[in-house]
Amino acid sequence: MQMKKLKLPLLFLGIFYSIAIWRYLATGKAFYLVNFGYIGTALALGIFLFDALPREKFGLARRLSQVLIGAYMLGYVGLVGGENMQIEGFWFYLFSGVFAGATLHYFIAKIAGPFVFSRGWCGWACWTAMFLDLLPWKKPARPTSKPWMRLRYLHFFMILAAAVYIFFVLGDRSAAGDRSVELAWLLAGNVAYYAVGLSLAAILKDNRAFCKYLCPIAVFMKVGARFSLMKIRIDADKCVDCKLCEKSCPMQVPITAYKDRGGRVASTECVLCFTCTKVCPQMALDLSSRPGRCGLTRRGGR
Ligand code: SF4
Numbered sequence: 332m333q334m335k336k337l338k339l340p341l342l343f344l345g346i347f348y349s350i351a352i353w354r355y356l357a358t359g360k361a362f363y364l365v366n367f368g369y370i371g372t373a374l375a376l377g378i379f380l381f382d383a384l385p386r387e388k389f390g391l392a393r394r395l396s397q398v399l400i401g402a403y404m405l406g407y408v409g410l411v412g413g414e415n416m417q418i419e420g421f422w423f424y425l426f427s428g429v430f431a432g433a434t435l436h437y438f439i440a441k442i443a444g445p446f447v448f449s450r451g452w453c454g455w456a457c458w459t460a461m462f463l464d465l466l467p468w469k470k471p472a473r474p475t476s477k478p479w480m481r482l483r484y485l486h487f488f489m490i491l492a493a494a495v496y497i498f499f500v501l502g503d504r505s506a507a508g509d510r511s512v513e514l515a516w517l518l519a520g521n522v523a524y525y526a527v528g529l530s531l532a533a534i535l536k537d538n539r540a541f542c543k544y545l546c547p548i549a550v551f552m553k554v555g556a557r558f559s560l561m562k563i564r565i566d567a568d569k570c571v572d573c574k575l576c577e578k579s580c581p582m583q584v585p586i587t588a589y590k591d592r593g594g595r596v597a598s599t600e601c602v603l604c605f606t607c608t609k610v611c612p613q614m615a616l617d618l619s620s621r622p623g624r625c626g627l628t629r630r631g632g633r
């Protein structure tokens with residue numbers, strides 16, 4: 332077994348097991364050991380299999396992590412535990428001063444985490460994308476519309492405004508204290524996301540259309556993703572400009588545009604799915620892990 336193949340899975344195991352122990356020592360709750368231990372193991376397993384499986388089956392590895400983590404977060408923590416893991420829940424818990432699972436989840440996966448693993452959450456663990464990635468439009472049929480991508484920001488601020496209004500103006504605190512109300516918010520939010528996500532994918536022939544145009548979570552994540560330690564890197568000496576990577580990229584990242592900019596694919600749209608690294612016939616793409624500001628000098632990319 333090559334050590335290189337184990338490096339990334341072991342790194343993620345280390346990160347998540349450290350968080351598990353930190354939260355356990357801080358709170359005395361064994362739940363954190365199970366929760367973060369499980370998520371770290373599911374992620375590490377998927378990353379390991381991504382390299383270990385035969386080339387034509389690499390997509391199954393990421394699917395496995397998505398299902399293991401997405402179903403656990405939505406099914407167990409959300410539906411069984413009655414915690415609203417949607418973004419509305421995050422705001423309500425934050426306003427109430429309740430340090431619930433949703434608060435910690437947002438902090439680790441969507442606010443601090445992207446400084447390390449970019450938008451890896453979107454590629455490997457999101458419970459909305461868990462279904463969207465099963466649809467048949469893996470290679471988008473048309474170019475991404477940049478103006479329409481701004482809808483995500485509108486969505487984000489509309490949700491924030493609604494949460495502020497409900498919590499502070501109406502004085503309704505039930506969304507962060509009454510389990511049945513939290514559950515109702517969770518169900519309503521997810522039904523809406525799935526309905527819109529599936530419809531957009533079918534209309535635009537693009538599995539990830541919801542991620543590109545409407546998902547408010549991306550607004551959080553793009554901040555850290557810009558400075559992320561982990562990025563895809565393109566080797567300009569190996570690349571023959573066949574564009575197979577760009578044609579296979581579910582997020583339509585203009586990968587080759589970064590060849591002359593140090594090779595790091597700075598785009599904050601990249602969800603680190605690693606599909607491009609597998610389809611490149613020249614093996615010109617790899618994961619780069621080094622600190623630094625990314626994307627601030629880019630031209631033409633996103
Ligand atoms: S698939 Fe590889 S060789 Fe082709 S354009 Fe992309 S990086 Fe270059």
Ligand code: SF4
Pocket residue numbers: 563579580581582583584586596600601602603604605606607608
């Ligand atoms: S650039 Fe590569 S790793 Fe990033 S989203 Fe596109 S295919 Fe996935």
